[in-house]
Amino acid sequence: MTVETPAGTVAMVFAGEIYNFTEVRHLLELRGHRFHTDSDTEVLLRGYLEWGDEMVERMNGMFAAAVWDSARRRLVLVRDRLGVKPLYYFPTPDGVVFGSEPKAILANPCVDPAVDADGLRELLEVTQPPGWSLWKGMRSVPPGSLVIADESGIRAARYWQLRASMHGEDQQSTVDTVRTLFTDSVRRQLVSDVPRCVLLSGGLDSSAITGVAAADLRDRGEQLRTFSVELINHQHNFVADRIHAAPDTPYAIEMASHAGTRHEVVHVSAEEMADPAVRRAIVTARDAPTFGQMDASLYLLFKAIRAESTVALSGESADELFGGYRWFHEPGIGGTRSFPWLAASLGTADIRGAALDPGLVRTLDIAGYVSDQYATAVAEVDPLDGESEERRQMRTLCHLALRRFLPMWLERKDRMSMAVGLEVRVPFCDHRLIEYVFNVPWALKSFDNREKSLLRHATAHVLPESIAMREKSGYPWTHDRSYEDKVRAQAQELAHDRSSDVFSIVSRKWLQAATSGPGGLGIAGAASLEWVLDLHHWFDIYHPTITV
Known part of the structure; x- marks a missing residue:
C-alpha cells in the first residue's frame, strides 16, 4: 500500500x-x-x-x-x-x-x-x-x-520489553483483572470477515478461549466452530507418562458440548504423518529440520481446517505466562543456572547430537554455548527493589519462558499454519495481558497449589469442572508402533544412500547402528531418526554450506 x-x-x-x-x-x-x-x-x-x-x-x-x-x-x-x-x-x-x-x-x-x-548449536538445543x-x-x-x-x-x-513493577492487587482483584483482559483479547481477535474457529484440544488454555468465544458469538446469534486433532488408535494405544496424563479427545468433545460449538475431530493416521511428502512439506515450511511427528500432525490438522475456515484462535503462551509447565513447579529448578526446559529433562542436544559426527559435536561445545546464552538471557531481567531471592528466581523463570521458550512455539504455529493459508491468532499474546500477569507474584500465580491458578479461576465461569481441574497434558504424539516402523524403514534406506549430503554432518555408522537394533525405538529413538530424516530433506531442498 x-x-x-x-x-x-x-x-x-x-x-x-x-x-x-x-x-x-x-x-x-x-x-x-x-x-x-x-x-x-x-x-x-x-x-x-x-x-x-x-x-x-x-x-x-x-x-x-x-x-x-x-x-x-x-x-x-x-x-x-x-x-x-x-x-x-x-x-x-x-x-x-x-x-x-x-x-x-x-x-x-x-x-x-x-x-x-x-546455527547448528540452535538446531541441537533451544535457547x-x-x-x-x-x-x-x-x-x-x-x-x-x-x-x-x-x-x-x-x-x-x-520499543517494548518486559518491565518489572510491583503488584499491589489482592487475589480476587487479580483474578478479575485477568478475566477482563483475557475476555477483551478474545473478543477483539474474533473480529473477522472470513470464517473463523478455535483450536480446541480439551486443555485449559484452548477451552478458556472456546468458552469466552462461544459466549460472545452466541450473543450475536452465531455458533462457534471448533476443531481438534485425534491420532488414529491413539486412545487405544495411549500410555500415560510425565507429559501426557490423559488423551485429549474426550475432553475436547466435552468442552464443545458444554460451550455449544460445532465441533469436528480431525483424524490423522501414522501413515500420513510418516509420509515423506508431508515431511518434505513441513521442512520447506520451516526452512529447517522440524519437531517431527508433532509438526506433521499439526500441519495435517491445519490443512484440514483450512478447507472450512480461514482464521483460527489458539492457546500459545498461556503456559509460559501463567506457569503451566512442570518445570515451573519442580523444586530447585530456579537455581540450576540453566534454561529450565533443558535442566528439567533430557535435552534435544542429547537426542540429536548422538547422530552427528563426534568431532563436530566437540567443536560445537553445546554446554559452553548454553551457559553463555543463559547468562545473557538472565541479564535482561529487571531487578526489583525489596524482592526476595525466591520471588526473583520465579520471575526470572517467567521471563525466560516468554522471551526464550515461547518464540519457538510461535514460530512453529506460524510456519505450519501459513504453509496452508490459515491465519492463527493467539489471544494470550495480547501485550496488556502479558505485562499484567508477568508482574503478578508467583505466590498468586499458584495460590491453589496448582499450575495456572489465575487462568483457571478467571475462566471457571465458562468451563465444566472436569476441564477447569484437568491436569496439564502436552501436545499428543503417537504410540502407534507402525509409525516407528515407517520411520525406521526410511532411515534404513537413507543409511545406504551414498548421494545424500546429510552425511557431511551425520555419522553414517551411527545411523546404521540406530536402525538395526531389535525392539521398538521409543520416543527418543524415533525422534533422533526423525531429525536425521528432516536433515536429509533440508540438505536436498536448500543445499546449505556448513561453515564450522
Whole structure:
C-alpha cells in the first residue's frame, strides 16, 4: 500500500492483524487523515505518517511490516511485541533484503545458504537468542523491535520489553483483572470477515478461549466452530507418562458440548504423518529440520481446517505466562543456572547430537554455548527493589519462558499454519495481558497449589469442572508402533544412500547402528531418526554450506 505525500511516496508491506485499528483510525481521523479503505493496513501506514516510528506503540496486534519512506530514504522494519509474526533481514553491501521467511531471502542470488556453528548449536538445543536466524548473516527482527536501514547503515531499536513493577492487587482483584483482559483479547481477535474457529484440544488454555468465544458469538446469534486433532488408535494405544496424563479427545468433545460449538475431530493416521511428502512439506515450511511427528500432525490438522475456515484462535503462551509447565513447579529448578526446559529433562542436544559426527559435536561445545546464552538471557531481567531471592528466581523463570521458550512455539504455529493459508491468532499474546500477569507474584500465580491458578479461576465461569481441574497434558504424539516402523524403514534406506549430503554432518555408522537394533525405538529413538530424516530433506531442498 502506498500514500503520496508532498515530500514523496511512503510505501508499506504488511502481514498480520491490528486488533485496535478501529480506535486508532478514529484518532487519526480526528487529526485530519482521510481513509480510502476499511483495512488495518491503511491505519498502520497513516499511523506512520502521523507519528513516525512511534506509531507501533499505539498498535495492539500481531504484525510484521516494512515501511519505505522515499523522502528520507529509509526503510523501517517492525515486528509485534511478542514476535507472533516473523520478519527476517539480510544486510548486503548496498542495502538490505527482507522477508517474512528465510526462503524469501534465500531466493535472492546475493544470499548464500550458509549455516555456521551458532546455527547448528540452535538446531541441537533451544535457547532462542533474540534476533537469531539459522542462516549465516541473516537476522530476525527481535520481538518488540524496529530495524532501520538508511544511508548511515542498519541499526535495531527495541520499543517494548518486559518491565518489572510491583503488584499491589489482592487475589480476587487479580483474578478479575485477568478475566477482563483475557475476555477483551478474545473478543477483539474474533473480529473477522472470513470464517473463523478455535483450536480446541480439551486443555485449559484452548477451552478458556472456546468458552469466552462461544459466549460472545452466541450473543450475536452465531455458533462457534471448533476443531481438534485425534491420532488414529491413539486412545487405544495411549500410555500415560510425565507429559501426557490423559488423551485429549474426550475432553475436547466435552468442552464443545458444554460451550455449544460445532465441533469436528480431525483424524490423522501414522501413515500420513510418516509420509515423506508431508515431511518434505513441513521442512520447506520451516526452512529447517522440524519437531517431527508433532509438526506433521499439526500441519495435517491445519490443512484440514483450512478447507472450512480461514482464521483460527489458539492457546500459545498461556503456559509460559501463567506457569503451566512442570518445570515451573519442580523444586530447585530456579537455581540450576540453566534454561529450565533443558535442566528439567533430557535435552534435544542429547537426542540429536548422538547422530552427528563426534568431532563436530566437540567443536560445537553445546554446554559452553548454553551457559553463555543463559547468562545473557538472565541479564535482561529487571531487578526489583525489596524482592526476595525466591520471588526473583520465579520471575526470572517467567521471563525466560516468554522471551526464550515461547518464540519457538510461535514460530512453529506460524510456519505450519501459513504453509496452508490459515491465519492463527493467539489471544494470550495480547501485550496488556502479558505485562499484567508477568508482574503478578508467583505466590498468586499458584495460590491453589496448582499450575495456572489465575487462568483457571478467571475462566471457571465458562468451563465444566472436569476441564477447569484437568491436569496439564502436552501436545499428543503417537504410540502407534507402525509409525516407528515407517520411520525406521526410511532411515534404513537413507543409511545406504551414498548421494545424500546429510552425511557431511551425520555419522553414517551411527545411523546404521540406530536402525538395526531389535525392539521398538521409543520416543527418543524415533525422534533422533526423525531429525536425521528432516536433515536429509533440508540438505536436498536448500543445499546449505556448513561453515564450522
